[in-house]
Amino acid sequence: MLPQKSEFAKYWSINPNTVFLNHGSFGATTKLVLEEQDKLRNQLESDPVWFLEEVVEEMWLDSILSLSNFLNADPKGMAFLSNATSGVNTVLKSLSLNPGDEIIVPNHTYQACWNAVDFVASRTGAETVIVEIPFPVNSKEEIIEPILENVSRKTRLAIIDTVSSPTGIRMPFEDLIFHLQSKKVDVLLDAAHGPGIVPLDLNKLKPAYCAGNLHKWICTPKGSAFLHIREDKIGGIRPLSISHGASVNGTIEEKFRFEFDWQGTCDPTPWLCIPKAISHIENLVDGGWSEVMRRNRELVLAARKILSEELGLDLPCPDSMIASLASIIIPNKGEIANSVFDTDPLHSKLIREFGIQVPVFNWPHHDRRYLRISAHLYNHIDEYKYLAKVLSDLI
Template sequence: MDSRLSVRGLWSLDSAVTFLNHGSFGACPKQVLEFQQKLRSQLEHEPLRFFGREWEPLLDDARIKLAAFVGADVQDLVFVPNATTGVNSVLRSLTFSPEDEILTTNHEYNACRNALDFIASRTGARVVVAKIPFPIDSPQQVIAAVIERVSPKTRLALLDHVTSQTGLIFPIQELVRELQQRGVDTLVDGAHAPGMISLDLREIGATYYTGNCHKWLCAPKGTAFLYVRRDKQLEIRPLTISHGTNSPRTDKSRFQLEFDWTGTDDPTAYMSVPEAIAFMGSLLPGGWTELRQQNHQLVLQGRRLLCEALEVQPPCPEEMIGSMAVVPLPAILENRDFMSIHDELFDKFGIQVQVMPWQEKPRLLVRISAQIYNTLEQYEYLARVLKGLCC
């Protein structure tokens, strides 16, 4: 590629918008969308043949390619529409009692925290929250805060791999190991991890792991996976029970038979995952490794620019950042509603970036993302605009 501008042309993104929020919903490249459209045309050309003969081989091929990408055995993966569905599938499948505790952190994604509260209200189980400090100095503080809240009643820990609000990479492999030693199963919400950081689910060793493919992997919307450790698969059921429950087939596990078919939908997003993996991996000579490193370095540069312009300190060490970074907004903006700042940045300056409230000081955070189509000049522009808002 000759320049970042030529790379940006590979996406359908609005050229009038400074798009610094890849982390929220991702952005799918034109080539991948064209591939998906060919599959949709194939489906609609002869729907009975597609679902009767072509659907399963295409889905299995996509699962094979995805399993290799995330470091998992293919037998341990199923597709789900999004990571929130993956979290809900596990939580709704497990049995809890009033004597049980479910551990999470104060950085947990709101939708998944809502799922925890729903389960607790139905079962009487108690949700226990480990308070991870923010700003934070070290990954060890995450481990210490989580382990401190483990008790003999702890049944399950729901933990982010990359937090949405604060953009932190949690030391998930160490957390899983420490919790396993205490007899606690782990459900990892890896919504942002695939494509942002290198994954090896076998090494991580979580009991359950779910991740989105539409964010940093850049697959079409409605594409995620759920990994379940082999010895736990009989317990985990999809949210929709369908034909797989009483299928006479023995060539696949009940786990995959149930999740693979939950009723008629559009499976082409799942089937486009191999195209997304191949396309994104072809953009730089060093493939995915270089892409992840480049995005990481770019977001660090962007964070540095914002911190200098706003005269604030970086809230976490560089080792805890992937392709998203959070910067505290100055105290002078604390009385502003976070959505009013977001809307002003977008409506007045054409900047699409995430602005979020936080539970304590600093009260407001701005979260930037870095994907290959972003440029350093975009972060410089954001820095100038935010500095102007503080005057």
């Protein structure tokens, strides 16, 4: 018998025969928001020209304002993109780097973004400065100090996660933005796990750049992400697709909107669903988003405790460094795959034989494998108890 899901599971379409503990990879969209997207798509397809010429602009602006309000961000610097990876690439490919310039990359950084840094570095003669962050890690100082020690006169940029992907650490990003930018190092905040999992106040934090996803923790349809650029940096960043906006005259702000808001024909509905997604989840529990984040965090904390007790493992970081994702170090490390495209055998066994959807990350940079759990409103503590029982037999 599979474990129960929570009372909120009815709002999602998650397969009842899957113990879905991987919200972190691609999110999961609620039924209501998918219905909204269907409605918008039908409207679009009834006259695509009318929709894209006459209807979309007001809805788009509404989405920009709704998201900017949610993140306390300046709407003038807010652009929609399809995913966080393209946000990171947009910034990196816009920078004019010189030979010897340095970009800081902590060694818990999402591999795709790390690859993008290596790519621009190799083309320009710049250097990727990899900072070793311990894991297990006991305090935020163990993260902040090595990063700051690696700042030099040549450091141009640092990529800092809100929550790290393989290790599920809620990074001390607020302190890091402050300290790095005080040393004149721009921060590219990777908020792929940002909105809806950690409180974000971009007007207060003022990162030079912030790339983030809505399709993860806000549960919008896939392909709904943003790049926020601080006011003084707007003129320096161009979209990945140079399109019509490039030949239109206007102020820097107007050019920004023309260039980022039209990068070629695409389906805008994932972005148009942002206001609905924010308000839908907000209204599921008393206390809105801060209560959603609190619940999800409490659930993942309880879950990782169960896993550590059942498996006799030490927790790799204190509770204060956890949001709604948590990783454990797999004790018998086995063979570490170098490619994300190689499926981990434990991951395959868990889904194929036990119906448990949970990621196992092979992380060659630490020579380890990590198993990461997520918690969103639809999850129930019994699901993690079931995972713990199954794992205790397998590892």
